[in-house]
Amino acid sequence: MAKQGAKKGEERGGKISTREQDYPQWYQDVVREGGLAEPAKVVKGCMVIRPHGYAVWEKIQRDLDARFKATGHQNAYFPLLVPQSFITKEAEHVEGFAPELAVVTHAGGAELEEPYVIRPTSETIIGHFFGKWITSHRDLPMLINQWANVMRWELRTRMFLRTTEFLWQEGHTAHANHEESLEEVIRMLHVYGDFVEEVLAMPVVRGIKTQSEKFAGALESYCIEAFMQDGKALQAGTSHDLGQNFGKAFDVKFQNDAGELEYVWQTSWGVSTRLIGGLIMTHSDDDGLVLPPRVAPIHVVIVPIFRRDDEKARVLEAATILKDALETIDLGHERAAYRDFVRVEIDDRDMRPGAKYYEWERKGVPMRIELGPRDLDKGQVCVKMRVPTAAGEGKEFLDEKAFLDGFRERLLTYQAELLRMARERVAAAQVTLDSWEEFETTFAGDNSTFAWCHWDGTAETEAKIKELTKVTIRCIPLEGQGPAPEPGKCILTGNPSKQRVLMAKAY
RNA sequence: CGGGGCGUGGCGCAGUCUGGUAGCGCGCCUGCUUUGGGAGCAGGAAGCCGAAGGUUCGAAUCCUUUCGCCCCGACCA
Known part of the structure; x- marks a missing residue:
């Protein structure tokens, strides 16, 4: 079929299918046009996370990491390669993961005596080290988190939702009794649930998996389930009660205060780059990506409007002053462990303003400011929010001072509105x-x-x-x-x- | 693994049936004019047609083999 390309008056730039026409295609289009990721192609089932997408992941990491630290966890790092024999030590675990393992059989030009598997998850190797580190009840609880990549040879992949390699964090903890380990499992489930709703503005249902859906090797798996715009569910995070299964498999024993040897009670919990997929399918629309301010790498884009060079200089100077003013604003929570300063981009590329508007809309930037000579003369700014909400809709012309005063409130309202609207979608659909x-x-x-x-x-x-x-x-x-x-x-x-x-x- | 599709400038494709100078759109570069919702004109750069064999005077095109990727199912964060 011959393609005419974009005719005069037709849409330019990347095309985004509508959700109505073709939902899976829409998803792919939003990922691509949002500059989030692209299929690696040269490596089957893998993706390249592009800078804008990786910046979203970094914001996710930053907030979650602070929450993990606040609940007493420490980060550590374990090897990517796991001796094959480790995987086979926990019966259900092998059965669950064996089919999707990538195995390293050769290295240094020779065949390995024992193959390594590329970790699909790290319960086994961390279990091994817990066994070395834990001898007394005084060593417990052991509260470890790891930020890592893992690999599962899935047969069918989709960007962010299921790729052969993905980024995640995996928490691994060991406790002296089931009461404490179960408490940890529930605590982390709620850390996930709170994070996802507060930061990603993604409503979730917190619950327990059935035995057939639980993690391979767990007693119980707790989860948060999110509602996607096509009505499907996305498992957005899991927290597993491992009981003593891995403790027994890796001989992780400690002496309790009565001097008796006992196996530890373990938990593991994780969320992955899949969250970005969920984020997309929760908020985005037919114009592309929509990002809640708390995960948006860029909160505001200023598009300068000018005709002549003298106007350009004047407008860019004003834009820089406005940017500096906005970037002193901290969006963070009162008690947050980090500051979340507003990030502003001045788009002074040599393009028509309209083309810039479409591009930044596709990238999900929450707010756009148009700044031209007319605005400077009147001491105003022209503001447009990515999605019409109670935080504003259409182009608004605001007194600059009033705009700055209300800025933080406006972005936080926008954040809250995205969550409210997502909740309404679930409520209306369920x-x-x-x-x-x-x-x-x-x-x-x-x-x-x-x-x-x-x-x-x-x-x-x-x-x-x-x-x-x-x-x-x-x-x-x-x-x-x-x-x-x-x-x-x-x-x-x-x-x-x-x-x-x-x-x-x-x- | 089963079913389907596709490999041709950076991207998206046409050309393959019927062999004969490798094309189109977008993007990119240069210049001028433009700039408050996807700019216009002019000039320009860029491709051993996925790979390997074969048929032929001649292969993107025909034949054989092969590699890879994507989509749909079964498995899964």
Whole structure:
């Protein structure tokens, strides 16, 4: 099919499909046009995270890292390569990860005596070192976090949501008893839930995975599940109660205060660059990326407007003064462990202003300021927010002083509005279902939404539902995270159920 | 692993059926004019057509082999 290219009057620049037309294509387009990432192509299933995308990850890291430190964790780093034999020590763990391992068999020009696997996660190697480090109850709790890359040879990949290699953090902790380790599991689940809602403005449901959906090797997996605009669910973070499984597999024992040897109780928890995928599918629209201010690498872009060189000099000078004023503003929380200064970009490239507007909109920058001679004469600024909200819509012409005074409030309102609107989307879309007919209609074809349904608690029923409809049980909600528990009948079998669970198709 | 698609200037593609000087759009470079919602004109640079064999006077095009990537399923943060 011959392509005419952009005709006069047609859209220029990268094309973004609408969500209506082709949702997966829209997602890919937003990632590309937002300058976040591109498929590596030369390396199967991997992506290149471009500077704008990596800057978002850095903001995620900065905030999470502060939260981990505030809850007593320390960062450490363990090897990328794990002896193959380690993986096989925990029975369920092997079974879960064996199919997706990349294995290093040769190095230094010779075949290795024992192959190494490239870590798909680090429970095993960290378990090994915990075994060396922990001997007494005085060594506990051991609270470690690692920022790292991991590799899982997935058969089907999508940028950010599932790539062969991805970046994440993995927390690994060891405790003297189950009560304490479970407390840690729940604590970190809430650290994730709070972070995702406060910083990414992404509403989530906190819950427990079913036995068939839990982490390979865990007793229980807790999770946060996010609602994507196509109705699918995204597991945005997990916190695992590992019990003594890895303690036993790696012989991590300590002497308790009665002098007896016991195995430690461990936890692990992680979030990954997948969060960026969730961020995109929570807020972005047909014009491209939308970033909440707390994760936006650039908060404000100033587009100078001028005709002649003398105007240009005058406008750029004023833009620089405005930028300096804005960049003294700290968006951070009162008690935050870091300062979150406003970042402003002056776009003085030799392009038409209109072209710049579209470009920065595709990149999700929360606020644009147009600054021209007319504004300088009147002492005003022209402001436009990326998404119309209670924080402003359309072009607003504001007195510069008033604008500066209200700036911080405006961005924080915008942040809050993005969360509110995302919550409204979930509230409007979610359904409570009581009959299998309704269920089949709701999930017909590619359709999905958050459905609260009764389930008889058996793995057989869960598997049957998945087989029939591709719908999975996303989680059993924690208290207050779903409808109040009340007895009912299983959506499929009609057998007794204690409470409704969250069902949806998932990424 | 099953099904589908695609490898041709930086990007997106046409050309392949029917072999004959490698093309188009965008982007890029230079200049002038422009600049409050995707600029216009003029000039210019840039490609051993994924790789290897073969057929032919002649191959992007035909034949064989091969490599890679993407999309759709099964597996999964």
